[in-house]
Amino acid sequence: MSDLALWEVRNGVGHVALNQSERGNMTQRAHSALNELVIGSILTTAAHRYGDNEAFFCSTTGRRIGFKALNARCNRLVNALQTQGLQQGECIAFLASNRTEMVEIYFALAKGGYIGMPLNYRLAPGEMHALMKDVNAAGLLFEDKFADAALQACTSLPSLRTRVSFGESGLRATGVQDYEALIAQANADEPSVVVHEHDPYYYNLTSGTTGTPKCYVISHYNNASLSNMSMALDITSQDVVLTVIPMYGRIGFLWMAISVMYGIRNVLVNFAPDEALHLIAQERVTVSNLVPTMAAMMLASAKLPKYDLSSLRALVFAGSLLPAPVREGSIAKLCPQLYEYYGMQESSALVMSTPADRKLRADSVGRTLLFCEVRVVDVDGNDMPHGEVGAIMGRTPGAVVAYYNNPEKSAETFVNGWLHTGDLGSLDEEGFLFIKGRLKDLIVTGGQNVHAGEVEEAIIGLPGVADCAVIGLNDPLWGEAVTAVVVPQPGAQIDEAAVIAHCKQTLAGFKTPKRVITQPDALPRTPTGKVQKFLLVRKFESTH
Known part of the structure; x- marks a missing residue:
């Protein structure tokens, strides 16, 4: 097959049908590649290295699980999905809050060579239906508290062959299989599936700040490049992570993967300010990623003074600019060491401001991370002088290359290997980036x-x-x-x-x-x- 067609398959740009010869060529090229950056290998390695050490604590269920047991359950899930007739390269959607089954599904899909679609539980059933229809979803795994929305969303989907539910209610609708029963019947052997680092891993959605979210495809390689962020945060085996950002998004996935990579404990919670504060104190959390609104809600909690937060060594902010009152309040009452990073869903983090950076440029979002590049350009794509405001562009191994089935928006956003962020900013002589707003936030008065x-x-x-x-x-x-x-x-x-x-x-x-x-x-x-x-x-x- 042509390189263009192969690129389309790997990056999910269009629907490309492969014949047996072409599939064989892809498999041969995958076999010939050494040291592939594939997500499934992160957990396999962690199981060997960290064994029975605690990997995740799910605050919803109270369940704790070690790396070895987690890997075995993921393997069982892959093997169970295969017995359902779900084949490598098919799309499997999933719908759940922050809980250990989300971790299992992410890694199982990676090991099985499936393409995932994490669904935002805030979407209406009709929106979920449209997304699954567009990508020909073959399976849907969902938490039972979202059963009504899930069952509505998967009606009239000819491609959907398998429906699986999990959760505390134990209620399973007709035609819906029980998650625990399904994996109990499968073996825990490592799946014998060849996965290429540039194979599609999962579909995701942009934030939707300007209207309808856009769908894009993340490859294994895109997500395996997360090590630059963990290095900038000085993550060590002594850390304990609190994941409060929804795991259906890229940030939630990132912290799940980082914790497995480093063999550290990850506390999963669906954000509520008092619950987050309680878990930080109880589990001796050292690192957590928040959006500014979450920190503002925690600072406003009447229960804040009762919690011992001394274990926190780093609060990490992203999602929107950190207002000065929230920054100052967080330093004074939550954690003195703040990190702030900037990027897009399509790129992951591009720059980061560390506590040392903040002493030099308090109003900057920082400097580029390892393997990342940032430019500020004018309307013709020429670099702006230092201090002058222009459009921000970024380049990183974590950046995707196109939107799914959206060539017009892809051509506008992805140009010659650079991602147009849609943000305005400036760079100073030392490489510090300053955000001035969205291009669409520019008001002409x-x-x-x-x-x-x-x-x-x-x-x-x-x-x-x-x-x-x-x-x-x-x-x-x-x-x-x-x-x-x-x-x-x-x-x-x-x-x-x-x-x-x-x-x-x-x-x-x-x-x-x-x-x-x-x-x-x-x-x-x-x-x-x-x-x-x-x-x-x-x-x-x-x-x-």
Whole structure:
């Protein structure tokens, strides 16, 4: 087969049918490659190296499992799926919260050469159905608390042949097999499946900050390149990780894989501020990855003073820019050592700010990680001078190469090996990256460019302000009117005139909001913490 067709198969760009000869060629090329970076080998190695050491604690079930036992269960799952007639290269969707079955499914799919599709449990059944239909999902594994949504989603899907459920209720619908019963019938032998490092591993979705999420395919190689981040965080065998970010996303997967790679204990929880604080104290957690909103909720907890958080050596932030009040509060009350990284779902982390970096550039998201490159360019793709704002582009082994069945958006985003992030920023002489906002967050008012992030930074630290998003609303005079949507702290009142007066003192006049809207409800955010501003524009456009 042609190199282009092989690339399409490996990266999930289109539906490419392979004949037996072509499949044989792919297998031969896989056999000839040595030291492949495939995800399944991480767990196989961990089982040998770390044996019965505790690998995961699931707070939902209270279950603890070691590396050797985890590997055996994953092998049983692969072998069980094979007995169901599910073949290497077919797509298997899964729907669950943060629990050990998610870990087992991820590694089993890797070992079996399947292509996974982790489903966001916040999606409507119709959205899940459309995703599974688009990728011809052959199987669906789901947690029983999502049974209603799962069963609705998998109706009228001719490709779907296997449905498996797990969870505490023990209730199984007609035609749905029990997860534990299924794996109990299979052997624990290592699967004899050849997997190539550039084979598709799983489908994932972008955050959806500007509308409908886009689907992309992550290869084994893309995900195996996570070691640069763990090195920057100085992860050691003495660490204990708390995973609170949903595991259906790339960040949740990353921490699962890092903990197995280093043989460290990982505590799985579905985020609630008091539960997270309790587990940090009980399990002596040393490292956790949060989005800023999570930290803000933990800081606001009335129970915070009762918990001993002294075991924490690092809090890691990503998903959205870290507001100064949350940063300062986290240092004072949660953990003095903060890390912040920047990247996209499509690229994983590109740059990181360590505690040492923060002493040099407190307002920067850091410098490039190992194997990563970042550029800031103008509209013609030319590098901007140091300190000048332009579009951020990145290149890393973790970056995917295309969106699934979306050639137009792929051509716009992936150019000559570089990923257009859609963000605005600048680089200084020492390589520190400064984020100025989204390209789509650029507000053009009266012919002047306003970066929404700059205005948000001016407002977020005001007394009584819990959260803030700045948007541009259509205006007959200005083109777009700078508008601040402010969420007050409990019991606080927002004085629109005072907010505007403060902005006039700290910002140029054209950057000052024309209007301040108080919204009592939380801002709409993606699971990774990014504000979905298009929803705010849609909500307030008609009232402007």
